[in-house]
Amino acid sequence: MRTSMGRMGRQLLGLAVAGVTLAASGAAFAELGQPAPWEYKLQESGSPVMDNIVWFHNFLFVLTTVITLFVLALLVIVVVKFNARANPVPSRTTHNTLIEVVWTLVPVLILVGIAVPSFRLLFLELDVPKADLTVKATGKQWYWSYSYPDNGKFEFDSLLAQDKQPRLLGVDNEMVVPVNKVIRVQTTGADVIHAFAVPSFGIKIDAIPGRLNETWFKATKVGMYYGQCSELCGKDHAFMPIAVRVVSDQEFASWVEAAKKKYASGGTTTYASAADAAH
Numbered sequence: 001m002r003t004s005m006g007r008m009g010r011q012l013l014g015l016a017v018a019g020v021t022l023a024a025s026g027a028a029f030a031e032l033g034q035p036a037p038w039e040y041k042l043q044e045s046g047s048p049v050m051d052n053i054v055w056f057h058n059f060l061f062v063l064t065t066v067i068t069l070f071v072l073a074l075l076v077i078v079v080v081k082f083n084a085r086a087n088p089v090p091s092r093t094t095h096n097t098l099i100e101v102v103w104t105l106v107p108v109l110i111l112v113g114i115a116v117p118s119f120r121l122l123f124l125e126l127d128v129p130k131a132d133l134t135v136k137a138t139g140k141q142w143y144w145s146y147s148y149p150d151n152g153k154f155e156f157d158s159l160l161a162q163d164k165q166p167r168l169l170g171v172d173n174e175m176v177v178p179v180n181k182v183i184r185v186q187t188t189g190a191d192v193i194h195a196f197a198v199p200s201f202g203i204k205i206d207a208i209p210g211r212l213n214e215t216w217f218k219a220t221k222v223g224m225y226y227g228q229c230s231e232l233c234g235k236d237h238a239f240m241p242i243a244v245r246v247v248s249d250q251e252f253a254s255w256v257e258a259a260k261k262k263y264a265s266g267g268t269t270t271y272a273s274a275a276d277a278a279h
Helices: 002-031 048-081 097-126 249-264 271-278
Strands: 133-140 143-147 155-158 175-178 183-189 194-198 203-207 213-217 223-229 241-247
Touching: 048 097, 133 175, 133 194, 133 203, 155 249, 175 249, 183 194, 183 203, 194 241, 203 213, 241 249
Parallel strands: 133 183, 175 241
Antiparallel strands: 133 143, 143 155, 183 213, 194 203, 194 223, 223 241
């Protein structure tokens, strides 16, 4: 008995350690702007818009939890207090003015309380502030092309790199932007409808052929952020990642000067090699 209990204790301890390790690795992944294993919450925020989305999500979660528990409590009261055994003579009440006023006004107030921050968030997302940098993202089957009209109008393709991590998110050429700058992203499609989405920035916008849509973000942390095409666009839709590298102003300026030469000559290069060339 003691042996089996000891074995069970060691197994539980091992599971606990594995759980802590998994949680820690998930947190580390989330900090890099990508999905975490067994993730149950939104990705780590990397922009003011995403900060507001996270707050609104948490607010709604608390509100819906309170409402659910309240309704559950009412159901329990009804079952216990008004069953046939406890209440053999049923009430013949047909209406109650106070209750009817309350259950009409309270839901209205709750919906207004949800609508106000919801509209504020929508206006924050849709009202593009004065941009420090514009990047045009063109969706193609099945990769992205990026151009920088404010920095010499060079353009390059960004394709899935099978030998890069994270799996199905690494690309050969990342979209590079400076930190703490307003980035306006203009999207269009070259063939079918695609969608440009980066969860950590709180952006998702369709890339439609013949139409120019735009959104914005301001990355507040240096690092790599990942997204994917979020509109079914054909057989390789799942292999169309988005990789955004956020760097300092100095690193961005160096990358731009190197990228002008590399991409203008028709060659392709990674961010690392472009940065090396700049030095």
